[in-house]
Amino acid sequence: MRDPGEGPHEPTQPRDLADADLAARAARRDAAAWEALFDAHYRRIYAYLRFRLASPDEAEDLAAQVFETAYARADAFDYRGVPIEAWLLGIARNLARDVIKKRIRRGPTDDLEAADLAGALADDDPAPAIQLRSDLAGALQCLTEDQREVIRLRFLLDKSVAETAQLMDRSEDAVKNLQRRALAALHRALGGEAYHAGGGA
Amino acid sequence: MTPDRLDDLLQRALESGTIPDDAAPAERPELERLLAARADIAAVRAGIDAEAANALPAARARFQRYLAAQRPAPVEVRAVASRPGRFERLFGGRRLSLAGSLAAVLLVAAVALFVSRPFQGAQQVQALGVDDYVQLTGTVAAADASGITIETAEFGRVAVAASGATFLDAAGAVMDRPPRPGEAVSVAGFVRDARQGRLAIDGQTVALAAALPGGDGRPLERLAAPAQGTVTLVAIDRDGKEGRAVILLPDGRRALVDVDVDSLGQLLAATGSPLGSKVTIDQPGGRLLEMRLDMRPGSHDGDGDGDGHHRDGPPLVRLTGTLQDVTPTGFTLQTADGPVQVVRRPRLKFLPGESGLSMADIRAGASFEGYTATVAGGFDPRTGAFIAELVVLGPKP
Numbered sequence: 344m345r346d347p348g349e350g351p352h353e354p355t356q357p358r359d360l361a362d363a364d365l366a367a368r369a370a371r372r373d374a375a376a377w378e379a380l381f382d383a384h385y386r387r388i389y390a391y392l393r394f395r396l397a398s399p400d401e402a403e404d405l406a407a408q409v410f411e412t413a414y415a416r417a418d419a420f421d422y423r424g425v426p427i428e429a430w431l432l433g434i435a436r437n438l439a440r441d442v443i444k445k446r447i448r449r450g451p452t453d454d455l456e457a458a459d460l461a462g463a464l465a466d467d468d469p470a471p472a473i474q475l476r477s478d479l480a481g482a483l484q485c486l487t488e489d490q491r492e493v494i495r496l497r498f499l500l501d502k503s504v505a506e507t508a509q510l511m512d513r514s515e516d517a518v519k520n521l522q523r524r525a526l527a528a529l530h531r532a533l534g535g536e537a538y539h540a541g542g543g544a
Numbered sequence: 545m546t547p548d549r550l551d552d553l554l555q556r557a558l559e560s561g562t563i564p565d566d567a568a569p570a571e572r573p574e575l576e577r578l579l580a581a582r583a584d585i586a587a588v589r590a591g592i593d594a595e596a597a598n599a600l601p602a603a604r605a606r607f608q609r610y611l612a613a614q615r616p617a618p619v620e621v622r623a624v625a626s627r628p629g630r631f632e633r634l635f636g637g638r639r640l641s642l643a644g645s646l647a648a649v650l651l652v653a654a655v656a657l658f659v660s661r662p663f664q665g666a667q668q669v670q671a672l673g674v675d676d677y678v679q680l681t682g683t684v685a686a687a688d689a690s691g692i693t694i695e696t697a698e699f700g701r702v703a704v705a706a707s708g709a710t711f712l713d714a715a716g717a718v719m720d721r722p723p724r725p726g727e728a729v730s731v732a733g734f735v736r737d738a739r740q741g742r743l744a745i746d747g748q749t750v751a752l753a754a755a756l757p758g759g760d761g762r763p764l765e766r767l768a769a770p771a772q773g774t775v776t777l778v779a780i781d782r783d784g785k786e787g788r789a790v791i792l793l794p795d796g797r798r799a800l801v802d803v804d805v806d807s808l809g810q811l812l813a814a815t816g817s818p819l820g821s822k823v824t825i826d827q828p829g830g831r832l833l834e835m836r837l838d839m840r841p842g843s844h845d846g847d848g849d850g851d852g853h854h855r856d857g858p859p860l861v862r863l864t865g866t867l868q869d870v871t872p873t874g875f876t877l878q879t880a881d882g883p884v885q886v887v888r889r890p891r892l893k894f895l896p897g898e899s900g901l902s903m904a905d906i907r908a909g910a911s912f913e914g915y916t917a918t919v920a921g922g923f924d925p926r927t928g929a930f931i932a933e934l935v936v937l938g939p940k941p
Binding site for chain 1: 547548550577581582588596599606611
């Protein structure tokens, strides 16, 4: 089954002609187009992966693999209004999932998602911001995968509700509900007061 | 207070940064808690953004190398006029009788056109690919602590990363300074970036060398027929399956030749570096051209290197012997004059030569213990060690 964001979608709104042109050149494996894509999207792909993986080195390596995989599959990419970043994020999601699954199969690990934000960084750095990161890492473990994904897309990558809905294959209302429940769960896990409002997806 | 209403209020608060005016007093504390959790994430994000910015340069370089590996650098070449091919001889030699049918003539003409088409006019061909082992010559255009830029006849300016390179003087001894602008050098190393106009090499050895003639300035030509000339560049791909050379022809033209890797290995074993060597390119029956040292009478007078062939190339010292005590960092070469301690750099190029090993065996970590070998490089007078540039293996004695 194809992940949302990795396959072709019919356009839902008019896309920028420059983006379409870049996608067409990328599909032809134009090297300059790929360099432009890399510069435009690398940081966000890295950030997305870093929020899921333990070490910055691993995130860096996997982010590079995202672009190499995308280049290798360039002729299979069907633009048709799909933002290129959505395609790249779909590849990143699958690569990260594979890495985490392999690690789980190898044995006990606490590498899933946010636990690893603390791993390499918090232990060695007493700075308050890093300590906060460590707390947050633990809190994120209390969230469901969908809740973590909405946190990543909405607040780490600044995706709009509509974009997040498209990437997660959900309705916009469902995304709004997920983001509220995710923030509430996070607040709760961080030691805040009990959250009283319920309901939703 | 319903979930849908809270979803809507939160979304509006996230967009505006403030709690909407129409939020009821009972709703405000909950919205404040949600916004506080969002602020915690923002603190994490700042650190990740900084990491991403720091990672970008190295990641970009890696991706550029990946792109370059997918699209090896083309170089414009033209074909050297070759001997008439079979169809041309058949057609030009009037062996077809006039009684032959018009259809047969047209068929032959069409085939002859097809066969000769790739050799007409300029064309783009692969000259170097990423991770090729290459030896080439040029003149230093610029030098600093991190590397040098050389001007080459084949590719124009080439960047050479020299932080891990060994510098050799004109006597083949290690020197402690990089070459200076204006000095002619030979460079041996591995292609890091093969894109046209951005060619870059991770230099292993940079040696002062006599300047070789640059040719008449015309584009490289594709050589597909026997010839004689002087070697100005050699390259072997990572898998050791493809060899290429640039030959300066007697009339000043420069030609790119796909050569049989075994013959190139023999040439490297015989010379250490064949740059500047006079060679004969021949095709004794195989598909690939073979390159061998030119042993024509009179070719070794004056400026030979003692091997009986004419060369005017880099001063690499060449040792032969048997490999012993091989470790990842070095080995002993048991020569006729006694043992020599050889320093082995991490990317030292080993060629299988006549050892019976394959390049796959070598990459898989096959033991070299007991094999004969020719080792090219230079002596470090400070330590007495020999810094190897290239090893061509031979059979076990």
